[in-house]
Amino acid sequence: MIKINNVYKKFGELEVLENVTIDIKKGEIVSIIGPSGSGKSTLLRCINKLEDINLGDIYVDGKKIDKNISKKVGMVFQGFNLFPHKTVLENVIEAPIIVKKLKRKKAIAIADKLLKKVGLTDKKDVYPSKLSGGQKQRVAIARALAMEPEVLLFDEPTSALDPELIGEVLNVIKELANEDITMVIVTHQMQFAKEISDRIVFMDEGKIIEKGDPKQLFNNPNEKRLRRFLKRVI
């Protein structure tokens, strides 16, 4: 589904991604972990072209990514980025209507289903400023799903949340895991990553240091850097 081949990315002189290669299968759930500044967000943002790469190739669904990539790949941000001047429902139907040119009625039907799925039916006419962080993030997930993406990227979806609100968002993501959408999740929630992921990728200093099965990777890490990282965060 996603093929990342020898990707390099620089910000000015700073090498942020160095020879990153990974294949992600359809329906697979991959979590990316690693210390701050290791390039996790950058890698994610390269997949939907929020950042351009300097070298290498990224393919999604067999096609080299271009400016239409956001039709296939959705994204959920750490800071939610809901549209504050639109209600919850309007946030969800906006892109289906203006990008996919769906009829308003059809878009609302889809939105209703998604808002039900994330448990926010009763909030649909509310503006984002009236929501808790957890509710905002669930709206953001519904908004991304409304475009019916084949891949969903999560960049630390719970890092901006109060501890007591993290669970509700993780539960929504876990439920998505049962569907056949491909997910790439950058997270600092190790327990969650272990439970939900088919595979874990550990990054440090712009490189993929180790990747593999969650149990094996968390319980028997090969790399010294990963062992040190895990000791620090768990």
Added chain:
Amino acid sequence: MEYILNTTKFILQGTLTTIKLYTITAILCIPLGILLALLKSSKSSILKNLVGIYTWIFRGTPLLLQLFFVYFALPVIGIRFSQFTAAALTFVINYAAYLTEIFRAGIESIDKGQFEASKALGMSYKQTMTRIIIPQAIRRVIPPCSNEAINLVKDTALVAAIGMGDLLRSAKIVMTRDFTIIPFMIAIALYLLMSSLIVTFFRKLEEKYSIGT
């Protein structure tokens, strides 16, 4: 009583000129300001610099100088305008320069996450601007625009300096003729009335756009 009525009538004629100038300036400088602000927050550095030079000149020199330049200096090189055209032209260009900076600041004050979310949802630049960024920017530029709108009421009086029969000049004519303060009292009342109407209008506008905050 009749004197006040007649004087008011005369001054109102001048007021009409003021209102006409005000309306034309307001209607033209807003779209021009938006357009230039979009150019200034675009990626092209040539356009950015050109707009920068324009706002630098027109915000950095006196409006009265600009008015004199258009009305008295341009004819020297063969470009002639009527009083009203010269005034309207100067005001539109001058006020558009201020609005450009206000709108640009408004657009740039929007969190970059809004652009990223729009892009991640597949919206084009134009859709992002018109549906997401500008509606939010409008809310933020209402207060500074309100200031400019009131300044414009007062600035229109500058056209008296090129001999245009506006509100101020009509009042002054009557005052000099009859040697009474009444015409100026009437002028004060009319300026205050216009300013208050504008303040009220912007307050309503602000309420309308305050949803979701």
